[in-house]
Amino acid sequence: xxxxxxxxxxxxxxxxxxxxxxxxxxxxxxxxxxxxxxxxxxxxxxxxxxxxxxxxxxxxxxxxxxxxxxxxxxxxxxxxxxxxxxxxxxxxxxxxxxxxxxxxxxxxxxxxxxxxxxxxxxxxxxxxxxxxxxxxxxxxxxxxxxxxxxxxxxxxxxxxxxxxxxxxxxxxxxxxxxxxxxxxxxxxxxxxxxxxxxxxxxxxxxxxxxxxxxxxxxxxxxxxxxxxxx
Amino acid sequence: xxxxxxxxxxxxxxxxxxxxxxxxxxxxxxxxxxxxxxxxxxxxxxxxxxxxxxxxxxxxxxxxx
Numbered sequence: 001x002x003x004x005x006x007x008x009x010x011x012x013x014x015x016x017x018x019x020x021x022x023x024x025x026x027x028x029x030x031x032x033x034x035x036x037x038x039x040x041x042x043x044x045x046x047x048x049x050x051x052x053x054x055x056x057x058x059x060x061x062x063x064x065x066x067x068x069x070x071x072x073x074x075x076x077x078x079x080x081x082x083x084x085x086x087x088x089x090x091x092x093x094x095x096x097x098x099x100x101x102x103x104x105x106x107x108x109x110x111x112x113x114x115x116x117x118x119x120x121x122x123x124x125x126x127x128x129x130x131x132x133x134x135x136x137x138x139x140x141x142x143x144x145x146x147x148x149x150x151x152x153x154x155x156x157x158x159x160x161x162x163x164x165x166x167x168x169x170x171x172x173x174x175x176x177x178x179x180x181x182x183x184x185x186x187x188x189x190x191x192x193x194x195x196x197x198x199x200x201x202x203x204x205x206x207x208x209x210x211x212x213x214x215x216x217x218x219x220x221x222x223x224x225x226x227x228x229x230x
Numbered sequence: 231x232x233x234x235x236x237x238x239x240x241x242x243x244x245x246x247x248x249x250x251x252x253x254x255x256x257x258x259x260x261x262x263x264x265x266x267x268x269x270x271x272x273x274x275x276x277x278x279x280x281x282x283x284x285x286x287x288x289x290x291x292x293x294x295x
Contacts, residue, residue, distance in 0.1 A: 070257050070266075077250045084246055189240050193247060200251065203258040213259040 041217060044210050051209035056132045058201050061208030074204045078197045082131050085193025092179055093191040094135060095161040096142040097122045118142065127195035130202050135159070241285075248277050 047065065054061030059074030086094060096118050105112040105120040112120075119126055128135050138159040141152045151157050157174075165175025179187045256270035 067261065069263065070261070073257055073266075074254060077254045081246065081250045084243075088243060185240050186243070189243060193243075196247065196251065200254050203255065207258045212257075212261050214265075216261055 041215055044215075046209055048209065051205050054205045054208035055130070055201070058132065058204050061205070065208065070207075074201075078131065078201055078204065079134065081200070082128075082134055082194050082197035085190040085197065088190030088193065089183070089187045090174070090179060090190075091158065092162045092174060093187060094125070094128050094138055094159045094194055095122065096125050096138045097161045098142065098145040098147065101147075115142075124191050124195050127198040128191075130198040130205075131194070132201065135198070244281065248274055248281075252277065 047061070050061030050064050052061070053064050054074070057075065058078040059071035062068070062071035062074060064071075096115070099113075099117045099121055102117070102121060105117040107116075125135070125138065128138070137155040140154055141158075141160040144153050145161070146152075150163075152160050162174055162176045162179065165173070165177035169175055169178070252274040253266070253270040256266045256273060259269060260266050
């Protein structure tokens with residue numbers, strides 16, 4: 001049975017010039033999917049043996065880790081700076097002084113004999129110490145110091161506290177007064193070089209312990225390539 | 231000024247410090263050699279510029295004042 005109700009008219013076909021209706025935009029996710037983030041770097045593994053090796057000899061920890069080029073750069077760079085500074089100071093600007101005849105350091109009323117007092121009178125050694133075994137002769141000289149002798153038992157005058165000097169010293173005697181008076185500032189600049197070398201080795205030790213400040217992703221993974229994330 | 235610079239001076243010792251500090255510091259920040267050398271060069275230029283600037287200021291102060 002046919003209905004008498006006329007059918008609703010169909011909408012006119014779109015003209016060729018009319019734009020096609022756009023699909024609704026996809027919902028914006030509130031959280032960026034994990035696959036679109038750069039892959040996270042693996043957590044830092046602290047390498048204490050390598051740090052200890054880099055303290056002993058600058059760059060040795062990096063060589064132990066397989067970063068041989070960087071290790072050699074640290075070794076030659078820091079030893080060049082340290083021994084160049086010692087050469088500028090006529091090899092007499094790294095020592096830990098004997099303070100047995102000086103007033104000891106007092107902190108909060110208590111006297112601090114030994115190494116703390118020595119560092120109080122020669123704070124430069126707190127920086128020089130971190131170059132590693134190259135500064136250990138100063139410790140040997142300190143522990144075996146005999147004010148009646150001009151040289152120490154093992155290393156001779158190397159890294160031994162120079163005598164202060166008097167007005168009656170012969171001209172060939174190396175004294176602290178003579179070094180500072182005749183050094184044309186190079187003696188003082190020399191110990192600055194040795195301190196800088198020691199402090200720079202602290203950065204090298206940290207590089208061996210935890211890696212460089214800006215780490216690279218492992219080989220085969222690029223930060224902007226999510227497909228390479230595992 | 232030139233005779234003073236050509237004389238035995240502590241200023242001739244500064245390039246050793248500048249090169250070593252720049253390269254070692256840059257190498258503690260990166261592992262790749264291209265980045266180490268680029269950052270080391272940058273630090274070297276900055277440190278040299280600072281030292282030259284300070285030197286010029288001191289020279290002017292000591293000469294004209």
